[in-house]
Amino acid sequence: MGHRGQPQDRILTLPNLVTFIRILLIPVFVYVSWSRSRLIWGGFLLGMIGATDWIDGYLARKLNQTSTVGKIIDPSADRILLIAAGIVSFHENLIPTWLLIVIFAREIAVSSVVGTVAVKFKKRLDVVYYGKAGTLLMMFGFPFFVFAGANTAYVTDFRVAGYFFMLPGLAILFLALASYGRKLLSLAASP
Numbered sequence: 795m796g797h798r799g800q801p802q803d804r805i806l807t808l809p810n811l812v813t814f815i816r817i818l819l820i821p822v823f824v825y826v827s828w829s830r831s832r833l834i835w836g837g838f839l840l841g842m843i844g845a846t847d848w849i850d851g852y853l854a855r856k857l858n859q860t861s862t863v864g865k866i867i868d869p870s871a872d873r874i875l876l877i878a879a880g881i882v883s884f885h886e887n888l889i890p891t892w893l894l895i896v897i898f899a900r901e902i903a904v905s906s907v908v909g910t911v912a913v914k915f916k917k918r919l920d921v922v923y924y925g926k927a928g929t930l931l932m933m934f935g936f937p938f939f940v941f942a943g944a945n946t947a948y949v950t951d952f953r954v955a956g957y958f959f960m961l962p963g964l965a966i967l968f969l970a971l972a973s974y975g976r977k978l979l980s981l982a983a984s985p
Contacts, residue, residue, distance in 0.1 A: 804859065804861050804863075805861065805863050807854070807857075807859040807861055807864065808853050808857060808859060809849075809850040809851070809853040809854035809857070809859050809860075809861075809864050809868075810850070810859075810861060810863055810864050810867065812846065812849050812850040812853060813850045813864065813867050813868050813871050814867070816843055816846055816847070816850075816871050816875070817867070817871050817874065819839065819842075819843050820843065820871075820874055820875055820878050821878075822839065823836055823839045823840050823843060823875075823878060823879075823882070824878050824881070824882055826839055827839075827840070827882040827886070827940060828882065828885065828886075830886060830943060830944065830945070833886065833940050833941070833943045833944035834941065834944045834946070836882065836940050837937045837938075837940035837941040837944065838937070840875075840879055840933075840936055840937045840940055841933075841934075841937040843875060844875065844930075844933030844934070844936070844937065845933070847868075847871075847872060847929070847930070847933060848930070850864065850868055851868065862918075865918070865920065865921075866918070868921075869921050869925075872929050872933075873901060873904075873905070875933070876897065876901065876929070876932060876933075876936075877898070877901060879936040879940075880894050880897055880898060882940070883936070883939060883940070886940075886943050887943075888939045888940060888942065888943040889939050889956075889960075893960070893964075896964065897932075897964065900964070900967055900968060900971060903971055904970075904971055904974060907919070907971070907974045907975055907978050908974065910978060911974075911977070911978055911981060914981075915981045917981065919974055919977060921970075922970050922973050922974070924966050924969050924970050924973075925966075925967065925970030925973075927963075927966055928963045928964065928965075928966030928967035928969070928970055929963070929967065930963070931959045931960070931962055931963025931966065932959070932960060932963040932964065932967065934959040934963075935955075935956045935957070935958070935959035935960030935961075935963055936956070936960070938952045938953070938955040938956035938959065939952070939953065939956040939960070942956060
């Protein structure tokens with residue numbers, strides 16, 4: 795029966811359901827965070843959505859429910875969440891504009907490389923380990939900036955914590971971008 799290969803084609807799996815719920819919660823985060831009076835709740839929701847990122851991957855491996863769909867929607871959910879957090883951060887002026895420009899530029903570059911590989915070479919780039927690590931650090935950093943925007947007594951502490959996670963996370967994500975770029979160049983150079 796080869797039941798190790800069957801999960802690759804499955805769509806309705808528990809890990810995919812977890813990812814889908816994460817995606818559905820992103821607009822809720824944006825709505826809640828669109829007002830400074832609710833930023834504390836927005837920060838908690840963003841933290842929860844970001845923290846559950848590892849759950850779908852863990853479940854996929856543990857339950858042998860990895861799927862092609864999951865390998866596509868999980869990193870897409872991460873990108874959508876980072877973009878949503880960036881939009882809220884821009885709207886509420888939570889993060890310096892230069893940092894948001896760097897974050898969005900990197901996301902555009904990754905999407906361009908991944909899209910080029912998919913369209914031109916009919917291949918999918920798997921997420922690299924340090925890409926996951928960088929995303930995790932970003933997911934920790936963004937909520938702290940959201941908390942800082944709520945103007946609590948810990949504004950400075952929250953901002954420092956945000957930078958503590960965000961800057962190394964962004965640096966690691968640029969390493970992942972370089973890895974994807976090398977894969978694209980390798981595909982372009984092969985006959």
